Amino acid sequence: MEVLTVFLLALLWDLLIGEPPALVHPVVWFGKLAEFFDERWGRKGPLPDFLAGTLTALVVLLFAIALSLLPFYLPFPLNYALAVYLLKSSFAIRSLHEHVSRAVTDDIKEKRKAVSMIVSRNTETLDEAHLNSAAIESLAENFNDSVIAPLFYFLLFGLPGALVYRAANTLDAMLGYRNERYEFFGKFPARLDDLLNFVPARLTVLLYLPLGGRRVLKYYRLARFKLNSDKPIAAMSAVLGVMLEKPGFYRFPGRGPRDEDIRRALRVYWLVVAEWVIIVALFLATEVFPCLSP
Template structure:
C-alpha cells in the first residue's frame, strides 16, 4: 500500500500541476549531463567513441539509481515526498497532451512551430498533412516512452526501475542518432533504449486492442521499419484510420490527417492512459509485481 500511495500521489501531481521546474527536474539533469559529456569528448576512433559513449551512459544511469535509493534512507515524511517527486519526474502525462494539443491550429506556421518542439525531424518543408502526421506520431511514440514504459519498470523494479528507464530514454533521445557524430558515441545508449523498450512498445499496442483489435493487429504486422518506435505509431494509425508517415522511414496507410484527427488521437491517448493507470494501480494493490517500497 505504501507503493500505491506514492504512485497515486505522483499521478495527482502530474495531472494537477505538471512538470517540475527545469532547474530541479531529474530528467533535465540527465540531459544536461549527456550534453556535457558529449561536448567535452572530441571524437577519436570508433572504439574509443563507443567506450566513451558507454561510460557516459553508465555514469548517468548510475546517477539515476543513486537518486532512486535516497528516499529509502530518509525519515518520514521526507521519504514519501522525495519518492513522489522522483516518480512523477519519470513520466509525463499532462505535458505530453499540452505539447501535442498546440499543433491543433489553422495557422500553418504556428502548427509548424508547435510540431518542431516535439519531433526531431526537419519540419520546414512539411505540408499540413505531414505536420499533422508528425504530431500524432509523436503522441503515439511518447505514449510509450513517457507513460507506459516508465510505469512498466516501476511495476517491475519500483522507483529505481522508473528512473533508470527515464535516464536511458533521455540518453537515446540526445545521443542515439545514426550520423557521423553519434554513430559510435551514441550506439550503447541507443541499444540500451531498444532493449528497455522492446516489451513496453508491444504492451502499448496491446492497450489499443479494445478499440479496434483486428485492424490494430493488421497494422502491427506492417510495422517492420524499426525495432520498437513504429509499433505504437502503427496502432494509432489503425485506430484513427489515417496515414502516418515519416518520409523515407515508414508509412502506414489511411487518409491524410487533419486537425480533428489530432483531437481524436488525444482522446484515444487519454483512454489508453486511463486503461494503463487502472491496470498499474490494480497490480500494485494486489502485489502481483515485486515493487520496491519507497
C-alpha cells in the same frame, strides 16, 4: 512505504500540476550530465568513441540509481515526498497532451512551430497533412516512452526501475543518432533504449486492441520499419484510420490526417492512459513491492 500511495500521489501531481521546473527536474539533470561528457570528448575513432559513450551512459545510469535510493534513507514524511517527486519526474501524461494539442490550429506557421517542438524532422518542408501526421506520431511514440515504459519498469523494479528507464531514454534522445558525431559514441545508449523498449512498445499496442480490434493487429504486422518506435504509431494509425507517415522511413495507410484527427488522437490517448493507470493501480494494490524501504 506503500507503493500504491506513492504512485497515486505522483499521478495526481502530474494531472494537476504537470512538470517540475527545469532547474530541479531529474530528467534535465540526466541530460546535462550526458551533455557534459559529450562536449568534452573529442572524437577519436570507433572503439574509443564507443567506450567513451558507454562510460557516459553508465555514469548517468548510476546517477539515476543513486537518486532513486535517496528515499530509502529519509524519515517519514520526507521519504514519501521525495519518492512521489522522483516517480512523477519519470513519466509525463499531462505535458504530452499539452505539447501535442498546440498543433491543432488553422495557422500553418503556428502549426509548423508547434510540431517542430515535438519532432526532430524539418517541419518547414512538410505539408499540412504531414504536419498533422507528425503530431499524432509524436503522441503515439511518446505515449510509450513517457507513460507506458517508465511505469512498466516501476512495476518491475520500483523507483530505481522508473528512473533508470527515464535516464536511458534521455541518453538515447540526446546521443542515439546515426551520424558522424554519434555513430559510435551513441551506440550503447541507442541499443540499451531498444532493449528496454522492446516489451513496453508491444504492451502499448495491446492497449489499443479494445479500440481498434483486428485492424490494430493488421497494422502491427505492417510495422517492420523499426524495432520498437513504429509499433505504437501503427496502432494509433489503425484506431484513427488515417495515414501516418515519416517520408523515407515508414508509412501506414489511410486518408491524410486533419486537425480533427489530432483531437481524436488526443481522446484515444486519454482512453489508453486510463487503461494503463487502472492496470498499474490494480497490480500495485494486489502486490507489495519493497522498493521504497531499506
